[in-house]
Amino acid sequence: MTKGEIELIFPKFPDEDKMTESEICVRCHGCCMYVTVPLDSPRSKDQKDLFRWYLLHRNVEIYIDHDRQWQILFKTPCTKLLDNGMCAVYETRPQICRDYKADACSRVGKDYIELFKTPAEFDLYFESRKSATAKKTAPKNAGKTAKKAAKKAIKKSAKKAAKKSTKKAAR
Ligand code: SF4
Numbered sequence: 226m227t228k229g230e231i232e233l234i235f236p237k238f239p240d241e242d243k244m245t246e247s248e249i250c251v252r253c254h255g256c257c258m259y260v261t262v263p264l265d266s267p268r269s270k271d272q273k274d275l276f277r278w279y280l281l282h283r284n285v286e287i288y289i290d291h292d293r294q295w296q297i298l299f300k301t302p303c304t305k306l307l308d309n310g311m312c313a314v315y316e317t318r319p320q321i322c323r324d325y326k327a328d329a330c331s332r333v334g335k336d337y338i339e340l341f342k343t344p345a346e347f348d349l350y351f352e353s354r355k356s357a358t359a360k361k362t363a364p365k366n367a368g369k370t371a372k373k374a375a376k377k378a379i380k381k382s383a384k385k386a387a388k389k390s391t392k393k394a395a396r
Protein backbone atom coordinates (compact mmCIF):
# COMPACT_ATOMS: atom_id res chain seq x y z
CA MET A 226 0.00 0.00 0.00
CA THR A 227 1.24 3.54 -0.85
CA LYS A 228 2.21 5.83 2.03
CA GLY A 229 -0.83 7.85 3.14
CA GLU A 230 -3.27 5.45 1.47
CA ILE A 231 -6.59 5.08 3.30
CA GLU A 232 -7.82 1.51 3.68
CA LEU A 233 -11.56 1.00 3.53
CA ILE A 234 -12.61 -1.37 6.31
CA PHE A 235 -16.02 -2.94 6.76
CA PRO A 236 -15.61 -4.91 9.98
CA LYS A 237 -17.73 -7.72 11.32
CA PHE A 238 -18.47 -7.77 15.03
CA PRO A 239 -18.76 -10.94 17.09
CA ASP A 240 -21.78 -9.61 19.00
CA GLU A 241 -23.61 -8.06 16.01
CA ASP A 242 -26.66 -10.33 16.25
CA LYS A 243 -27.44 -8.43 19.47
CA MET A 244 -26.82 -4.99 17.88
CA THR A 245 -29.28 -2.72 16.07
CA GLU A 246 -28.59 -1.58 12.49
CA SER A 247 -27.60 1.89 13.63
CA GLU A 248 -25.30 0.51 16.34
CA ILE A 249 -23.54 -1.55 13.65
CA CYS A 250 -23.25 1.49 11.36
CA VAL A 251 -21.84 3.69 14.12
CA ARG A 252 -19.14 1.11 14.90
CA CYS A 253 -18.41 0.40 11.24
CA HIS A 254 -18.88 3.84 9.60
CA GLY A 255 -17.29 2.41 6.42
CA CYS A 256 -19.81 4.27 4.22
CA CYS A 257 -18.71 7.61 5.60
CA MET A 258 -15.13 7.07 4.42
CA TYR A 259 -15.51 7.52 0.66
CA VAL A 260 -17.47 9.01 -2.24
CA THR A 261 -18.15 7.49 -5.65
CA VAL A 262 -19.05 9.12 -8.97
CA PRO A 263 -20.27 7.23 -12.06
CA LEU A 264 -18.03 7.24 -15.12
CA ASP A 265 -18.67 6.46 -18.78
CA SER A 266 -16.99 3.18 -19.65
CA PRO A 267 -13.59 3.86 -21.22
CA ARG A 268 -13.58 3.04 -24.94
CA SER A 269 -11.05 5.25 -26.67
CA LYS A 270 -7.30 5.32 -26.15
CA ASP A 271 -7.59 8.84 -24.68
CA GLN A 272 -10.28 7.80 -22.18
CA LYS A 273 -8.19 4.85 -21.03
CA ASP A 274 -5.21 7.15 -20.65
CA LEU A 275 -7.34 9.45 -18.48
CA PHE A 276 -8.42 6.54 -16.27
CA ARG A 277 -4.78 5.58 -15.82
CA TRP A 278 -4.10 9.12 -14.68
CA TYR A 279 -6.92 8.94 -12.11
CA LEU A 280 -5.36 5.77 -10.76
CA LEU A 281 -1.97 7.39 -10.32
CA HIS A 282 -3.49 9.46 -7.51
CA ARG A 283 -3.44 8.40 -3.91
CA ASN A 284 -6.76 7.21 -2.45
CA VAL A 285 -8.43 6.91 -5.86
CA GLU A 286 -9.81 3.62 -7.15
CA ILE A 287 -12.04 2.67 -10.06
CA TYR A 288 -14.48 -0.21 -10.10
CA ILE A 289 -17.26 -1.76 -12.17
CA ASP A 290 -20.37 -2.34 -10.10
CA HIS A 291 -22.93 -5.15 -10.41
CA ASP A 292 -24.93 -3.14 -12.98
CA ARG A 293 -21.73 -2.93 -15.09
CA GLN A 294 -21.52 0.80 -14.30
CA TRP A 295 -17.99 2.20 -14.01
CA GLN A 296 -17.40 4.22 -10.86
CA ILE A 297 -14.54 6.28 -9.54
CA LEU A 298 -14.03 6.03 -5.80
CA PHE A 299 -12.32 8.68 -3.68
CA LYS A 300 -11.26 7.39 -0.29
CA THR A 301 -11.85 10.48 1.79
CA PRO A 302 -13.75 10.65 5.10
CA CYS A 303 -16.86 12.79 5.41
CA THR A 304 -16.19 15.96 7.42
CA LYS A 305 -19.34 15.27 9.44
CA LEU A 306 -18.10 11.93 10.77
CA LEU A 307 -17.33 12.34 14.46
CA ASP A 308 -14.53 10.51 16.30
CA ASN A 309 -17.10 8.29 18.03
CA GLY A 310 -18.49 7.09 14.65
CA MET A 311 -21.63 9.25 14.96
CA CYS A 312 -22.89 11.64 12.28
CA ALA A 313 -22.77 15.34 13.23
CA VAL A 314 -25.71 16.09 10.89
CA TYR A 315 -27.72 12.91 11.47
CA GLU A 316 -31.16 14.62 11.32
CA THR A 317 -30.39 16.38 8.03
CA ARG A 318 -27.99 13.82 6.51
CA PRO A 319 -28.20 13.40 2.73
CA GLN A 320 -30.63 10.86 1.25
CA ILE A 321 -27.78 8.61 0.09
CA CYS A 322 -26.76 8.19 3.73
CA ARG A 323 -30.38 7.40 4.74
CA ASP A 324 -30.70 4.75 2.03
CA TYR A 325 -27.87 2.57 3.35
CA LYS A 326 -28.93 -0.49 5.33
CA ALA A 327 -26.59 -2.55 7.45
CA ASP A 328 -27.91 -5.83 6.02
CA ALA A 329 -27.28 -4.83 2.36
CA CYS A 330 -24.04 -2.94 2.55
CA SER A 331 -20.37 -3.30 1.73
CA ARG A 332 -19.88 -5.43 4.84
CA VAL A 333 -22.14 -8.14 3.45
CA GLY A 334 -20.96 -8.49 -0.15
CA LYS A 335 -18.59 -6.99 -2.67
CA ASP A 336 -19.79 -3.74 -4.28
CA TYR A 337 -17.93 -4.50 -7.45
CA ILE A 338 -17.28 -7.11 -10.10
CA GLU A 339 -13.91 -5.55 -11.00
CA LEU A 340 -11.72 -3.28 -8.90
CA PHE A 341 -8.69 -1.32 -10.13
CA LYS A 342 -6.27 0.20 -7.67
CA THR A 343 -3.41 0.84 -10.07
CA PRO A 344 -2.95 1.59 -13.80
CA ALA A 345 -1.31 -1.87 -14.11
CA GLU A 346 -4.48 -3.59 -12.84
CA PHE A 347 -6.56 -1.53 -15.26
CA ASP A 348 -4.33 -2.49 -18.22
CA LEU A 349 -4.36 -6.14 -17.20
CA TYR A 350 -8.17 -6.14 -17.31
CA PHE A 351 -8.21 -5.01 -20.95
CA GLU A 352 -5.39 -7.37 -21.89
CA SER A 353 -7.21 -10.36 -20.41
CA ARG A 354 -10.44 -9.32 -22.16
CA LYS A 355 -8.57 -9.03 -25.45
CA SER A 356 -7.08 -12.49 -25.15
CA ALA A 357 -10.44 -13.94 -24.02
CA THR A 358 -12.12 -12.45 -27.13
CA ALA A 359 -9.29 -13.73 -29.36
CA LYS A 360 -9.71 -17.23 -27.90
CA LYS A 361 -13.47 -17.13 -28.48
CA THR A 362 -13.22 -16.00 -32.11
CA ALA A 363 -10.14 -18.04 -33.10
CA PRO A 364 -11.75 -21.51 -33.40
CA LYS A 365 -14.81 -19.99 -35.14
CA ASN A 366 -12.65 -18.32 -37.78
CA ALA A 367 -10.53 -21.42 -38.15
CA GLY A 368 -13.69 -23.44 -38.80
CA LYS A 369 -14.93 -20.90 -41.31
CA THR A 370 -11.60 -20.88 -43.18
CA ALA A 371 -11.51 -24.67 -43.33
CA LYS A 372 -15.09 -24.76 -44.65
CA LYS A 373 -14.23 -22.18 -47.31
CA ALA A 374 -11.14 -24.14 -48.38
CA ALA A 375 -13.14 -27.36 -48.58
CA LYS A 376 -15.84 -25.70 -50.68
CA LYS A 377 -13.17 -24.28 -53.04
CA ALA A 378 -11.54 -27.69 -53.43
CA ILE A 379 -14.88 -29.35 -54.20
CA LYS A 380 -15.69 -26.68 -56.81
CA LYS A 381 -12.24 -27.07 -58.41
CA SER A 382 -12.44 -30.85 -58.67
CA ALA A 383 -16.03 -30.64 -59.97
CA LYS A 384 -14.84 -28.23 -62.70
CA LYS A 385 -11.92 -30.53 -63.58
CA ALA A 386 -14.23 -33.53 -63.81
CA ALA A 387 -16.66 -31.60 -65.96
CA LYS A 388 -13.84 -30.50 -68.31
CA LYS A 389 -12.54 -34.07 -68.56
CA SER A 390 -15.96 -35.50 -69.42
CA THR A 391 -16.53 -32.73 -72.03
CA LYS A 392 -13.16 -33.56 -73.65
CA LYS A 393 -14.02 -37.29 -73.66
CA ALA A 394 -17.42 -36.64 -75.22
CA ALA A 395 -15.79 -34.48 -77.94
CA ARG A 396 -13.46 -37.38 -78.94
S1 SF4 B 1 -24.27 0.56 5.90
FE1 SF4 B 1 -22.84 -1.11 6.19
S2 SF4 B 1 -20.87 -0.41 5.42
FE2 SF4 B 1 -22.18 1.35 5.73
S3 SF4 B 1 -21.66 2.09 7.77
FE3 SF4 B 1 -23.44 0.76 7.94
S4 SF4 B 1 -22.60 -1.24 8.39
FE4 SF4 B 1 -20.91 0.00 7.60
Ligand code: SF4
Nearest residue numbers: 257303305306312322
Ligand atom coordinates in the same frame (compact mmCIF):
# COMPACT_ATOMS: atom_id res chain seq x y z
S1 SF4 C 1 -23.35 12.94 6.39
FE1 SF4 C 1 -23.20 11.66 8.19
S2 SF4 C 1 -23.94 9.65 7.56
FE2 SF4 C 1 -23.47 10.84 5.71
S3 SF4 C 1 -21.40 10.32 5.17
FE3 SF4 C 1 -21.29 12.15 6.43
S4 SF4 C 1 -21.02 11.37 8.52
FE4 SF4 C 1 -21.71 9.67 7.27
